[in-house]
Amino acid sequence: CIMADNDTAPTEASVSPSCTAVTSANESHEERRVTTVRSRAVSAAFKRLSTSMVPPEPVLSAIKPPMSRQAWLRFLLTHLPILQWTWTYKLQYLIPDIISGLTVAVVHIPQGLAYALLATMDPVYGLYTSLVPVIVYSVMGSSRHISLGTVSLVSLMVGSAINQVFSERGLDFCMDEDNGSAFVDNATNLTCSQLRVEVAVSMAFTSGLMMLVMGCFQMGFVSIFLSEPLVSGYTTGVAILVFTSQVSNIFGIKLTIAPFIPRFPDILNFPRMWVEVVRQVFNWPRYVNTGAFVISLISIVLLFVLKVINEKLLPKVKCSCKLWWSTARTFKWPIPIPSQIVMVIIGIAFSAGLGLHEKYHIPVVGKVPSSLPPLTFPKGDLMIATLSNAFAISIVTYVFGASLAQVLAKKHNYTISSNQEFISYGLCNIAGAFFSSFNSASCFSRTLVQVSAGGKTQLVGLISSAVIAVVLVLMGFVFEQLPRAVLASIIWVALYGMFLQFKDVWKYFKISFSDTILWLVAFVATVLLGADLGLLVGVVSAIVVIVGKTALPSYEVLKQSEDDPESLRPLGKDAGSASIIVYQFRGPLCFVNISVFQKRLKLAIHLETSSEDSEGDGCLKTLAMKIGGLFRKRGADGYKYSRSRDGDEVEELNLEVSSSEQAAEGGSAIAVEENEPTAENIASPVSRTIVIDCAPIGFMDTVGAQALLQVILDFDAHGIQVVLAALARENKDLLHRAGFHMRCGDQWLFPTVEDAISHAKTGVTLHPQPIANSAKLSEKDANVNQRRQEVVIPGATNRT
Numbered sequence: 099c100i101m102a103d104n105d106t107a108p109t110e111a112s113v114s115p116s117c118t119a120v121t122s123a124n125e126s127h128e129e130r131r132v133t134t135v136r137s138r139a140v141s142a143a144f145k146r147l148s149t150s151m152v153p154p155e156p157v158l159s160a161i162k163p164p165m166s167r168q169a170w171l172r173f174l175l176t177h178l179p180i181l182q183w184t185w186t187y188k189l190q191y192l193i194p195d196i197i198s199g200l201t202v203a204v205v206h207i208p209q210g211l212a213y214a215l216l217a218t219m220d221p222v223y224g225l226y227t228s229l230v231p232v233i234v235y236s237v238m239g240s241s242r243h244i245s246l247g248t249v250s251l252v253s254l255m256v257g258s259a260i261n262q263v264f265s266e267r268g269l270d271f272c273m274d275e276d277n278g279s280a281f282v283d284n285a286t287n288l289t290c291s292q293l294r295v296e297v298a299v300s301m302a303f304t305s306g307l308m309m310l311v312m313g314c315f316q317m318g319f320v321s322i323f324l325s326e327p328l329v330s331g332y333t334t335g336v337a338i339l340v341f342t343s344q345v346s347n348i349f350g351i352k353l354t355i356a357p358f359i360p361r362f363p364d365i366l367n368f369p370r371m372w373v374e375v376v377r378q379v380f381n382w383p384r385y386v387n388t389g390a391f392v393i394s395l396i397s398i399v400l401l402f403v404l405k406v407i408n409e410k411l412l413p414k415v416k417c418s419c420k421l422w423w424s425t426a427r428t429f430k431w432p433i434p435i436p437s438q439i440v441m442v443i444i445g446i447a448f449s450a451g452l453g454l455h456e457k458y459h460i461p462v463v464g465k466v467p468s469s470l471p472p473l474t475f476p477k478g479d480l481m482i483a484t485l486s487n488a489f490a491i492s493i494v495t496y497v498f499g500a501s502l503a504q505v506l507a508k509k510h511n512y513t514i515s516s517n518q519e520f521i522s523y524g525l526c527n528i529a530g531a532f533f534s535s536f537n538s539a540s541c542f543s544r545t546l547v548q549v550s551a552g553g554k555t556q557l558v559g560l561i562s563s564a565v566i567a568v569v570l571v572l573m574g575f576v577f578e579q580l581p582r583a584v585l586a587s588i589i590w591v592a593l594y595g596m597f598l599q600f601k602d603v604w605k606y607f608k609i610s611f612s613d614t615i616l617w618l619v620a621f622v623a624t625v626l627l628g629a630d631l632g633l634l635v636g637v638v639s640a641i642v643v644i645v646g647k648t649a650l651p652s653y654e655v656l657k658q659s660e661d662d663p664e665s666l667r668p669l670g671k672d673a674g675s676a677s678i679i680v681y682q683f684r685g686p687l688c689f690v691n692i693s694v695f696q697k698r699l700k701l702a703i704h705l706e707t708s709s710e711d712s713e714g715d716g717c718l719k720t721l722a723m724k725i726g727g728l729f730r731k732r733g734a735d736g737y738k739y740s741r742s743r744d745g746d747e748v749e750e751l752n753l754e755v756s757s758s759e760q761a762a763e764g765g766s767a768i769a770v771e772e773n774e775p776t777a778e779n780i781a782s783p784v785s786r787t788i789v790i791d792c793a794p795i796g797f798m799d800t801v802g803a804q805a806l807l808q809v810i811l812d813f814d815a816h817g818i819q820v821v822l823a824a825l826a827r828e829n830k831d832l833l834h835r836a837g838f839h840m841r842c843g844d845q846w847l848f849p850t851v852e853d854a855i856s857h858a859k860t861g862v863t864l865h866p867q868p869i870a871n872s873a874k875l876s877e878k879d880a881n882v883n884q885r886r887q888e889v890v891i892p893g894a895t896n897r898t
Contacts, residue, residue, distance in 0.1 A: 176515060176518060177238075177518060177521070178237070178238070179239060179240045179556070180236065180556065183242065183555050183556055183557075187555060191554040191555055191557075194551075194552035194554050195552075195554055196561060197433065197551055197552060198548050198551035198553030198561075199557070199558045199561025199562045200561065200562075201433055201547060202245055202544055202547060202548050202551070202558060202559075203561070203562035203563075203565035203566055203569075204565075205436060205438060205543075205544050205547050206225075206228040206247055206562055206565075206566055207225065207439060208439055208442045209228075209247070209248055209438065209541070209588070209592075210224030210225045210228040210247065210566075211442075211463065211577065212585035212586070212589050213248035213249065213250055213589070214227075214536075215344070215347065215582065215586070215589075216250060216254045216256075216340060217254075217256040217257045217260070217536050218256075218260050218273075218294060219256075219260075219291075219298060219536065220463075220464070221577070221580075221585070222466045222467065223298070223536060224248050224253075225569070225570055226471040226530075226570075227530060227535040227536055227537075227538050228247040228248060228562075229470075229563050229570070230529055230533040230563075231247065231526035231529065231530040232246050232526075232538075232562060232566075233559065233563045234522070234525050234529045235526050235556070236558075236560045236563075237556075238518070238521065238525050239518075239519065239559075240503070240514040240515050240518045240522070241507065241514050241519065242553075243503075243506045243510065243545060243548055243553060244502065244506070244540045245540065245544035246526060246540055246559065247538055247541055247544065249498075249539040250336075250340050250589065250593070251333065251336050251340075251494065251498075251629070252494065252495060252538070253537075254339060254340050254343065254629055255490065255494070255537075255629045255630065256298055256301065256491070256537050257343070258487070258629055258630060259297065259301055259484050259488075259491075259630070260297045261273050261364075263297050263480065263483055264290075264293075266483065269282060271290075272290035272293065296476075296477055297480050298536035299474045299475075299531040299532075299534065299535070299536065300476040300477050300480035300484060301480070301481070301487060301491070301536070301537065302476075302527045302528075302536050302537045303532075304481045304484060304485060304488035305488035305492045305495070305524075305527055305537055306523070306526065306528035306529075306530075307524065308492045309496060309524030309527065310520075310521055310524030310525060312496075312520055313519075313521035313524055314517075316517050317520075320493060321496060321497045323640050323641060324640075325613075325616070325640055327602070327613040327614070327617040327620070328616055328617070328620050328636045328637070329497070329498075330599050330617055331616065331617035331620030331636065332620045332621070332624050332636050333596055334596060334597070334599045334600060334602075334621050334624075335620065335621040335623070335625045335632055336629055336632075337593045337597055337599075338624075338625050339624070339628070339629060340593060342368055342371055344589050345371070345372075345375050347394075347461065347582045347583055348390070348394045348583060348586050348587070349375070349386045349390065349391050350386060350387025350390030350391060350460065350461060350583065351386055351387070353371060353374055353375065364627065364630070364631070365627050366626060368625050369626075387459065387460060387461075389454060390460050390461065390581065390582075391583075393445070393581050393583040394584075397445070397583065397584050397587035397588070398590060398591060400444075401437055401438070401441060401588065401591040405437060405594075407435060408435055408437065413430065413431075415430065415431040416430055416431070417430070433551055434550060434551075438588050441587070442577075442580060446576060446577065446580050450579040455581075461581065461582045463577050463579075463582065464578060466574040466575060466578050467574060468570065468571060468572065468574035469570065469571065470567065470570060470571060471533040471534040471535065472534055473533065473534075474531065474533070490629075490633050493633075494539070495523050495537070496519070496520055498539065498542075499519060499523060499540040502540055503540070506545070526538055543592060543595075602617060603617055612647070615639075616639055619635065620632065620635070620639065623639075645690070647685070648685060648690055649694065650694060651691065652684045653682060653683050654668060655680070655702045656668060656681075656791075657679055658678065658680075666680055666851070677786050677787065678787045678789065678855055678859070679702065679787075679789070680791050680823075680851055680855075681699055681788055681789070682794055683699075683794065684794040685794065685795070686795060686797035686798065686802075687795045687799075688797065688801060689802070692801055692802065692805045695802075695805060696805065696809065699788070699790075699809065786818060786858075787818070787821065788813065788820045789823050789848075789854040789858065790806070790809075790821070791823055791824055791851050792826070792829065793824035793826075795825075795826070795829065797829075798829045798832055799832075800836055803833050803836035803838065806838070807833075807837070807838050807842065814865060814866055819863055819864055821847075821857065822847050822848070823847075823848045823849070823850060823854040824848075824849065824851060825847055830847065841866045842864075842866050845864060846864060
């Protein structure tokens, strides 16, 4: 439409009306095309937004109902394990289950009575906790060998939470067990003992609800922060607290200590309590009950004797049995002696026969109602007051229960569902809260008794619960004369296995120093701050250790072995002769450790002195380097050497290059930005090619991707080629999304370190390209190109 012979801009006269119509049509078509592209972009953005708002798979699987008959059947078998184990039950399991159920019930009784003291509640509530939660777990639990009920650790945390509520409400007098009948409020006629029950059942309901929700949404991953050293140190500290809490019952003394901090009554309670114990023991006739102390000593000795018999002698005893329809059979003694129930029977017999409570004022259990658990209901205000304690108990209950269930399932060749265990623990505590039960959990000692007695299925729990119910209804009055010193002795002897965990300190010290520190921090924090704050401090310490290892990961500089070209060896003091080095950064590459990555890479080829690195990282790192033995010394050849972690001397070139030496080499200095390597502080680099082994880099973020590109650009400015090897697929995709391909192509990426070394040996040098479609480079890129043209590396061929 425009005159072809007219070189200037066309005038209105040279454009025909038809050309104007065509131009208008083209413009309208272009507008429609742009509108269509924009609408498609908006639709794609909304589609991505809706996709990102879809809940994760665990949440979807929790809220998505079964859609077919097979899905419903699988759902029922998974969430109602009783249907599975009753359907496959064998008659030959019946006798072992009955024997194991009776044995476990015998153990339940003394442990329930004793561990209720740790929860600062009347002993009968320990029997209540051994009834309803055990029945619920037999229906909902997926483990065939777990024994649920009272546990020393959880009971101590319950008692700590109850005292905390008392302290917050200004009811310090309720912490004294002798004031259980005292009224909290005359208007409501609520006693301290009744308030204890309300707090306990409210916290049990809250923690059960938390575990149920976390189990439904498959949130078992919250337990990953409880590492083995943390759990070992924490449980050992709890054992010390449990041991200390029963000193008053062992000596028959009264310990009334005001909280150091009203909001947290357990802080520094351990040393202050022992100071009070020592003070009262030195005034023996005035404070200590001699009869209770003698009963404690006798009980502890007898319990240890029976423990040795069960562990050393009974396994060697063999029995022979011959029935009229079968031949004689020889087998080992199947059932251990129930030492705890034996001590309970002996204690009741002597206490009731000699009248120890009436004559010598020895503390006893007291009134035990002969009835099933009464109905109780959680209180909303108490649920809110115990929210943090309930969460800590939920995590501890799941971690210990799930780990024990996994071990037993692997040993006996069956599978369990961790999420179903979470759900079952939650339902056990929710149901128990309505039947006067405090928090229940899996008990390691009772579980071992159940396994050793031959228990095969969850029927063991139903049988033991039936026995507990019969004892509560018909024999509750029998336990009224049981001395509390006997129960305290049972708790002390049961802690023997937990005290053996002190040996773990030396084991972790030989393996990992950070694990040793984590064990000690968890132990000391638990002893001084209490079970709840100790767990919090331990988890925070574990997170700090993880972040610290991420921020300061290990690294190593390697070279190809001369004897075996396919293997790599650490770079020693012959670094000056190495033209190709391999740099391994053993950790994620993210914003936390970018500066560490760059500084260590510069140190590896001596583009930066270690003093500058120490100055940049602070005096703390300098002190750590001195402690680690990283002292410099100068050799006879004029170079500096530093001692590495494995004792090898790694060469560090002398960076003091005089101007006369530069002139002799034909080099020239340039002015660059501050803190950038200049010709004054750059000596001959140890290599022409650096291969960054990316295999140990499991994770990379946007800042890490940009740092890799910047490293390639900066080192190329000094005549050093940097290539990447063994890059993971997701990290490679991240590099491309970050613009790596705009400056460097795929030729910088090699599948293996061997391929990268082979490329370096060919002598082909790769150089990054300037930014495409840009008429003017940025100031930083211009400086890079200028240095590439002007810097002359001494001893190297000049290139532009």
